[in-house]
Amino acid sequence: MSSSNALFRKLDQIFPLTSEEKALLDRVCGRTLSFEANEHLVLDGDRPTDCNLLIEGMTCRNHVTAGGKRQIFSFHIPGDIFDAQSFLLQKMDHTVTALTACTVALIPHSKMVEITERYPRIARAIWKDTLVDAAIFREWMMNIGRRDASQRLAHLMCELYVRHDVVGLAEGWSISWSITQQDLGDATGLSSVHVNRTLMEIRGAGLITLTKTRLDIHDWARLKEIGEFDPDYLHLRTNDGARGGLPLSQRMY
Amino acid sequence: MSSSNALFRKLDQIFPLTSEEKALLDRVCGRTLSFEANEHLVLDGDRPTDCNLLIEGMTCRNHVTAGGKRQIFSFHIPGDIFDAQSFLLQKMDHTVTALTACTVALIPHSKMVEITERYPRIARAIWKDTLVDAAIFREWMMNIGRRDASQRLAHLMCELYVRHDVVGLAEGWSISWSITQQDLGDATGLSSVHVNRTLMEIRGAGLITLTKTRLDIHDWARLKEIGEFDPDYLHLRTNDGARGGLPLSQRMY
DNA sequence: CGGTTCGTTGATCTATCTCAATTAATGTGG
DNA sequence: CCACATTAATTGAGATAGATCAACGAACCG
Numbered sequence: 001m002s003s004s005n006a007l008f009r010k011l012d013q014i015f016p017l018t019s020e021e022k023a024l025l026d027r028v029c030g031r032t033l034s035f036e037a038n039e040h041l042v043l044d045g046d047r048p049t050d051c052n053l054l055i056e057g058m059t060c061r062n063h064v065t066a067g068g069k070r071q072i073f074s075f076h077i078p079g080d081i082f083d084a085q086s087f088l089l090q091k092m093d094h095t096v097t098a099l100t101a102c103t104v105a106l107i108p109h110s111k112m113v114e115i116t117e118r119y120p121r122i123a124r125a126i127w128k129d130t131l132v133d134a135a136i137f138r139e140w141m142m143n144i145g146r147r148d149a150s151q152r153l154a155h156l157m158c159e160l161y162v163r164h165d166v167v168g169l170a171e172g173w174s175i176s177w178s179i180t181q182q183d184l185g186d187a188t189g190l191s192s193v194h195v196n197r198t199l200m201e202i203r204g205a206g207l208i209t210l211t212k213t214r215l216d217i218h219d220w221a222r223l224k225e226i227g228e229f230d231p232d233y234l235h236l237r238t239n240d241g242a243r244g245g246l247p248l249s250q251r252m253y
Numbered sequence: 254m255s256s257s258n259a260l261f262r263k264l265d266q267i268f269p270l271t272s273e274e275k276a277l278l279d280r281v282c283g284r285t286l287s288f289e290a291n292e293h294l295v296l297d298g299d300r301p302t303d304c305n306l307l308i309e310g311m312t313c314r315n316h317v318t319a320g321g322k323r324q325i326f327s328f329h330i331p332g333d334i335f336d337a338q339s340f341l342l343q344k345m346d347h348t349v350t351a352l353t354a355c356t357v358a359l360i361p362h363s364k365m366v367e368i369t370e371r372y373p374r375i376a377r378a379i380w381k382d383t384l385v386d387a388a389i390f391r392e393w394m395m396n397i398g399r400r401d402a403s404q405r406l407a408h409l410m411c412e413l414y415v416r417h418d419v420v421g422l423a424e425g426w427s428i429s430w431s432i433t434q435q436d437l438g439d440a441t442g443l444s445s446v447h448v449n450r451t452l453m454e455i456r457g458a459g460l461i462t463l464t465k466t467r468l469d470i471h472d473w474a475r476l477k478e479i480g481e482f483d484p485d486y487l488h489l490r491t492n493d494g495a496r497g498g499l500p501l502s503q504r505m506y
Numbered sequence: 507c508g509g510t511t512c513g514t515t516g517a518t519c520t521a522t523c524t525c526a527a528t529t530a531a532t533g534t535g536g
Numbered sequence: 537c538c539a540c541a542t543t544a545a546t547t548g549a550g551a552t553a554g555a556t557c558a559a560c561g562a563a564c565c566g
Contacts, residue, residue: 015341061391063391063395065395065399065400065481066481066483067399067400067481069399069400070399071394071395071398071399073391073394085384085387085388088268088377088380088381088384089381089384089385089388089488090488091485091488093388093391093392093485093486093488094391116373116376116377117373120369120370120376123369123373123376123380124341124369127341127376127380127383128341128342130380130383130384130387131338131341131342131383132342133387134338134383134386134387134390135338135342135346137387137390137391137394138314138316138326138346138347138390139346140394141324141326141390141393141394141397142316142318142324144394144397144398144442145324145397145441145442146318146320146322146323146324146442147318147320147322148553148554149553149554180511180512180513181512181513181514182512188398189397189398189399190554190555191554191555191556192512192513193514193515193554193555193556193557194553194554194555196513196514196515197514197515197554198554199513200514200515212512212513212563212564228318228319228320230319232344232346233346235342235343235344235346401521401522402521402522433543433544433545434544434545434546435544443522443523444522444523444524445544445545446522446523446524446525446546446547447521447522447523449545449546449547450522450546450547452545453546453547465531465532465544465545
């Protein structure tokens, strides 16, 4: 791997790491694998031997009920270690699917044991990362359980925008988009038809432009208001909290 | 504390601990606190200095939206460390509320740092515990997003039963109950009125008896079927997986 | 260029919500 | 130990957000 730390920008946003620590992390990343869109990277029931760091592309965690209904639990962008939990939870209880072609770096569980035993700060960083994942799950529960369709979609778009921006993947108020309306429904507990209609409404209000490949946000303030979006749950470093390292983008979400 | 390890039965179900390790954990538990029903043990926005181990009573994690709607993220029973995440996530992003009078043991964050740095196995045990919490969140998302009212309630009752049974708190097919129908609604994303009607249906089918203080399950097989309940997501040790320690109750969920 | 996937739109249906009132249970002060 | 206050459960009636079914159009893909 020669990512030169760029890939740990997300981890670093959550838990400030020294450059030596980033170098150490870089070293435990083993071979990389590539997948095509719609391939499953990890399957429900698997007993993986490695964790995955997403290098390029987009994935989602999901699970299908006995009754055949699908729920998406989270979306992942480059820099996310999307199955750190497989290191401690032997058996996968969900599937990870590629939304686009993508590349991952494998981190063998054995290396995870090694590095987390020797470097407690790195252990805490990765642990914290899994805790932020859990916080995001809670927020999604709130979204699905207690918000209406436009709130759910607005909230999700806000989250995705901030997460992209924080790791330098936003371009102005725009991010690349590779989520179908069906997937959007599976993520928000709505039908794809209703997602479509609600999206039309949000578009109609002039808040966003959304194509198959790109999301442009025209009115952040209102989008955020509609979605009741408050980025606290992402537990990002703020400038005042920063213990060295990159300050969080000046923009107030 | 003189819990003599009984309190770590849950942790032990997830990650088998030696008795020395349990003794170590016992030693980091500091003073205990008592709360009355409906008091908040930890508040959204707090920056706690201790983690809480629930000794007696029942609590729930919850959060109220800007719009005043409440979502419950999880219920906790004795043996649960319900805010281990506060150790790494400085600021609370949700509230923990007592459903009954309850007692907790405080574990100072400083002790958490100490013990997790010195004993990597203990660190992994607690980390794994937080990962199981996250798995439960995912399952709840599935519940709220993709199941209908009776499925949601059946699933929740199955989960609560198994979690009680595993730590020895079930009596036959019966567990103590202290969840109001309003809370049940906040946990499942339903209105309390609809919870009531759905409960009447489930009762009518003879599957359960539910009073204010007790849940009796009369037909586990059907309840489980209705709720599409599969206990894998709880990541409990099974007999074949056990590396010493107590075997999981012989009963097949 | 034909097939497949995804988005769009209409029409209808229904699970669940909201509002409102009643009853049952629980707790409290006198 | 009773009368009243409070909280929770129950039931009815009516409203609605969102689901389902079905068809069509647009984009993309080999």
